[in-house]
Amino acid sequence: IVSFIDVTKTYETQEGPVHAVENITLDVKSGEYLAIVGPSGSGKTTLLNLAGSLDHPSSGTVLFRGQNLAELSRREMAALRRQEIGFVFQTWNLVKGLSALDNIRLPMAFARIPKQEQITRARKLLELVDLADREDHPPDQLSGGQQQRVAIARAIANKPRVLLADEPTGNLDEETAQTIINLLRQLNQTENVTVLCATHDLALASVADRSVQIVEGRLQQDG
């Protein structure tokens, strides 16, 4: 469902070029749960950004359901991000002024889901991430791990076809992380959500169907 064809991303900086990812060729099958594992700075976030079209390759092609992401119109791109792709950011990126509930409702509002349905679903999601009692609290009244969980709930609000999760358990204790691990596995197994998960958490990587290793921007030969 997501394909990287000889993808390279190089950032041009004042200090010279930074080769974030190099010659990545990778096929993610529909319904697959793929973990991307690798050291700090190795290119995991970059890979996810390219998959979700938050960034464009310097060379090579990224396909989403057979379509070249770089050739989509703005409108098609927006529709894709609104309905087909969910993104859990490494730095959560919640909207500061909004409550947890409204943060989770936001993507549903963009997808023109009726208001009552938004609220019902957002509450169900808050329960799934164990934050039902904090729905009215904005991010600055939540702990790091609580914000991370709101970000996860928001990413799956529109039942995306593909979930791109960047370090979704980085700020969670073992038990809370297990809740999230089970949630992601269930989404993958019962709702056929394709999960692309960048992580350092070996427990999280271990429930994946497959994991690939990235080192200094290059995929390791590993199947």
Add this chain to the structure above:
Amino acid sequence: IVSFIDVTKTYETQEGPVHAVENITLDVKSGEYLAIVGPSGSGKTTLLNLAGSLDHPSSGTVLFRGQNLAELSRREMAALRRQEIGFVFQTWNLVKGLSALDNIRLPMAFARIPKQEQITRARKLLELVDLADREDHPPDQLSGGQQQRVAIARAIANKPRVLLADEPTGNLDEETAQTIINLLRQLNQTENVTVLCATHDLALASVADRSVQIVEGRLQQDG
């Protein structure tokens, strides 16, 4: 060196009071390496904020080297934070416009360290956290784990007497995390830095002299 005497912190919110920590009594000895472990939302960050005087208790007393933090003048408080306490934030809080090097130099500039010495020390610290080749890059050109490491380097720049570290390895792979674990342990053992570390990383907690568990704002009886 840091003492909590029956400390409670309650946040008043529109949704009612949130009991972040309750009746905390805890003594941190000078030169000790103490890990604070507990579930997401249990009060770890709050505890560290109170220890570093970034927040004040609703009731009870926090002592730093025998002094009641709430009774210090603004000036004394600023001196304390500038020279005696180093803080690694859960969300890093780097200055966006500054390079990694300048972010690390910042506390030294406030402590009126001579410029050349600032640069030399900042470079040494970048090397300790394995980022020597990224000194001129600002935070938005660095990965999550790279930013976290810059935050760690910045926190120890002034050789603080007490290091308050909030989830310092949350965004690091095992190997890079081990570098940080060794660094913190060495600071503690050879330079006598008191380390108060909130973490979910059991590898990090295991190198502590002692660990305390916090659940829903209360310390568990545990030694």
